[in-house]
Amino acid sequence: MSRIEGVTAAAYRVPTDQPEGDGTLAWDATTLVVATVRAEGMTGTGWTYAPAAAAGFIGDVLAEVVTGADALAIPAIWASMIRRVRNAGRPGVAGYAVSAVDVALWDLKARLLGTSLAGLFGMARERVPLYGSGGFTTYDDDATVAQLTHWVHELGIGRIKIKIGESSGARPDRDLHRIALARRVIGGDAELYVDVNGGYTAKQAVRQAEQMREHDVRWFEEPVSSDDLAGLRLVRGQVTADVAAGEYGSDVAYFTRMCQAEAVDCLQADATRCGGYTGWFAACAVAAGHNLQVSAHCAPNLHLPAAAATPNLRHIEWFHDHQRIEAELFDGAADPTGGLAGPVTGEPGHGLTLRADAARPYRTA
Numbered sequence: 001m002s003r004i005e006g007v008t009a010a011a012y013r014v015p016t017d018q019p020e021g022d023g024t025l026a027w028d029a030t031t032l033v034v035a036t037v038r039a040e041g042m043t044g045t046g047w048t049y050a051p052a053a054a055a056g057f058i059g060d061v062l063a064e065v066v067t068g069a070d071a072l073a074i075p076a077i078w079a080s081m082i083r084r085v086r087n088a089g090r091p092g093v094a095g096y097a098v099s100a101v102d103v104a105l106w107d108l109k110a111r112l113l114g115t116s117l118a119g120l121f122g123m124a125r126e127r128v129p130l131y132g133s134g135g136f137t138t139y140d141d142d143a144t145v146a147q148l149t150h151w152v153h154e155l156g157i158g159r160i161k162i163k164i165g166e167s168s169g170a171r172p173d174r175d176l177h178r179i180a181l182a183r184r185v186i187g188g189d190a191e192l193y194v195d196v197n198g199g200y201t202a203k204q205a206v207r208q209a210e211q212m213r214e215h216d217v218r219w220f221e222e223p224v225s226s227d228d229l230a231g232l233r234l235v236r237g238q239v240t241a242d243v244a245a246g247e248y249g250s251d252v253a254y255f256t257r258m259c260q261a262e263a264v265d266c267l268q269a270d271a272t273r274c275g276g277y278t279g280w281f282a283a284c285a286v287a288a289g290h291n292l293q294v295s296a297h298c299a300p301n302l303h304l305p306a307a308a309a310t311p312n313l314r315h316i317e318w319f320h321d322h323q324r325i326e327a328e329l330f331d332g333a334a335d336p337t338g339g340l341a342g343p344v345t346g347e348p349g350h351g352l353t354l355r356a357d358a359a360r361p362y363r364t365a
């Protein structure tokens, strides 16, 4: 048995390179919370994008049930963490903290076994399709053109997504202008996706979708709030684009409700929110049981080994904000050139190592 000797957590607040916003939120910095677990002189690393409070939660609440446990018995530790957060409430900070620790545990287990995480999970494919994700509503046309040109024409990524639903649906004409702009920039061959972040009402989403048809939009993400399962289903029944949602899901019951409501054509899940890699594979099983594919939401490098191991995976969201942070703060970040990326296979664990010197200036907790 390999006893877990210690758990630590730290938070890093990283400013965006430009102001970022979507249909219902705007931000100028993103906080990365990193968890580490240690056993037999080895360290596993996991992370989530969450308020810095998640770092405190790991130290104050989760460390107590993780320390001393058998590092190889992840399901037992995971169940202990879930029990421990009952009164704190699983969605939000507590669930994000559990997710970061679960990822650290899997990274540690692979290291203890002397294998890559991709090798430990096994691979359904060696390289995973991805799509460029950004196109923030706060960008002017020049910034949008520059970003989409880089992805499609310089990196050869054949799928991109922009944010629409600006000001909670109050700027529908600007949304359509930006969709037309995106199609002009990427050309006729690349797939065009949009994410409303819940900014439209259901019928407004249907009307906008009619206007979007000439631009061949294939992916209509969160056209209404992902809490409005009836609204998602209504939109889904009226549009040709695939309706997607699920990024806020924190447990299998959430994903089950969404699938049972026939609310989505493709389920989104985020391992940094839904319980780490353990929760990811559970969400993917729920989707498979409803004959749906899964798309990984954000944290692209963290998702790579799990996505490669998932038979019903559609793609990974290569989110501009998170890719920038992961490439700057970690060694081992993947290269999205060509629209495919593979998990690290020649290094133990997930292969990403926090660069302490690069991260230190951003540390807040």
Ligand SMILES: [Mg+2]
Residues within 6 Å of the ligand: 195, 197, 221, 222, 247
């Ligand atoms: Mg989204």
